[in-house]
Each structure stands twice: as structure tokens, then as C-alpha cells.
Amino acid sequence: MGNRRGQMRAGATRDGGGVGMARLRPERAGRAARIRGAATAQGGFSLIEIILVVVLIGGIVAFAATRILGGGDRARVNLARAQVQTMADKVSQFEMDTGTLPASLDQLVTQPGGATGWLGPYAKAAELNDPWNTPLEYRAPGDGRPFDIISYGADRKPGGDSVNADIRND
Numbered sequence: 001m002g003n004r005r006g007q008m009r010a011g012a013t014r015d016g017g018g019v020g021m022a023r024l025r026p027e028r029a030g031r032a033a034r035i036r037g038a039a040t041a042q043g044g045f046s047l048i049e050i051i052l053v054v055v056l057i058g059g060i061v062a063f064a065a066t067r068i069l070g071g072g073d074r075a076r077v078n079l080a081r082a083q084v085q086t087m088a089d090k091v092s093q094f095e096m097d098t099g100t101l102p103a104s105l106d107q108l109v110t111q112p113g114g115a116t117g118w119l120g121p122y123a124k125a126a127e128l129n130d131p132w133n134t135p136l137e138y139r140a141p142g143d144g145r146p147f148d149i150i151s152y153g154a155d156r157k158p159g160g161d162s163v164n165a166d167i168r169n170d
Contacts, residue, residue: 073154073163076131080151080167083127087136087149088169090122101140101147130167132156145169 045053090108095101097117102108107115108123129135130151142148148168155164 076154077163077165077167079131080153083130084136084149084151084167084169087123087127088147091138091147091149094118094120094122095146102138103140105136105138105149 087105087108091102091105094108097119098115099117100115103112105123105128109121109125109128111118111120132151132154134152134156137150137152138147139150140147150169151167152158153160153164153166157164158166160166
């Protein structure tokens, strides 16, 4: 067995002819077989598996996007509530200082002619718009109160529900 000459190589015939790995030295023949076997053992992903993964990833992204974008609308509504209430406080401060309600919200930014006791500016021009970049509506007198400040919500028109609902001062 120790004699290599007496052993037959894989794929060799008695007449010395052979095919494939028989012509290689024995140590290389084994290595070539391992490499060839590894190549056939490696399988790629099938088209169906790739499509399935892409669809699952798309579903996860769509779910996350709706949660994130929905949160943006809620945040704007909460910001509009706070902004309307803050603007109402500024109108009340204007009234305490001057003794009268402003004719428009612009009078919180620039001093009206003939206003005595004006200690403003009470607001900045950018604060006169709601989070949807629509001017806040100011009415004096209001419905059952001295004044109303209204943000019409995401749809920018009176009425509506959810993020489209009107937001009024308390």
C-alpha cells in the first residue's frame, strides 16, 4: 500500500489512460474534488425568496412611514393648540396694557397709531401663522367671549374633524 506505483489512481484504467482527475497528482485530485463539491453545494437565493424578502421589507417601511407621518400631523395639531392659546394670552396682555382689544393681530407686532400704554411688540410676525402656514383668524367680539382666535387645521377651511378640525382659544 505504501508503494504508489502499485496503486491505481481515481478514474484511471489498467492501461494507464484516464480521465479527469486521474492525470493529476493524488494530492491535487482530492483538492480539486473538494473545490468542485463546494461550488455545487453553494446555492444562491431563488427569485421567489428575493421577491419575498423585498415585499417584507417594503411592508415594514410602509408601516413605519405611516406611524412617523401620522405623528407629524398630531404634533402640528398640538402645536396649533399651544399657539392659539399663547396668542390669546398675548391679546389679553395687549388689552391690559392699552385698555382695548386689538383691531387685528398685526397690532400685536407693530404699534397702532394712537394706542396709549402699548408695551409691545407682543408677538413676532411669524407667530401670526399656524403650523400649516395659514394666518390665524382673529374675531372681536367672539362667540360668547370678548375675542376668538382660530386655526382651521390641516385642511385650512372651517369645520372638519381630526387634524382638519378647527382649533379655538379657551
